[in-house]
Amino acid sequence: MEKLARKNKTKFLWSNDTFKEFIDACLLELKKGYRSGTHFTRAGWENIVKTMHEKTGVILDNKQIKNNWDVMKIEWKLYDCLMRIEIGICGTRSSIDASPEWWDEKIKMILFQELRASIKLIQARVSRSFKVHLRKV
Structure with missing residues (x-):
């Protein structure tokens, strides 16, 4: 039943503002020490969900938050790689300037x-x- 409800859930589109709030929430939990290895602890994820709801009014579940974290890590690795080979990325996060x-x-x-x-x-x-x-x- 829960899986069926999850399948019908619409995809959340991250705006620049919600993305910035997500980064701020992650940094806050990082400073509190709720990160072990490459991901946050259970309490850290719960705090990020709570902070996102307080700051944006949007209710996101752990899976949406974790998926955004994983996508952000992939984007960061690509960005870091591109910066190391002396090209740039335009300010929109959507094109490579080479x-x-x-x-x-x-x-x-x-x-x-x-x-x-x-x-x-x-x-x-x-x-x-x-x-x-x-x-x-």
Whole structure:
């Protein structure tokens, strides 16, 4: 019954304001020491849910909060990686600001990897066909 209700729940869209409140709530729990390893403790998550409700008026469950945390970690890793290779990210968090030369190099690298994968696939198919043909002979 609970799973059915969860499936019908609409997805929460994080605005910049609610995202900022989420960051502030996480930092508050971090300062209180409610984090062990890469995630918060149970009490820390509960406090974040409570703080989000108090600050935004939105009621979120633990799964929504944890999913946002996980997505934020992935975005941070990407951002950190991009900053280390000397390109930038535009202020909207939605586009990469890099030189045309950088893009040309990345596109060439991706095309080369795709070409190499295609060649391996063709070689595997030819090899299988050849083996089947040899069995028939």
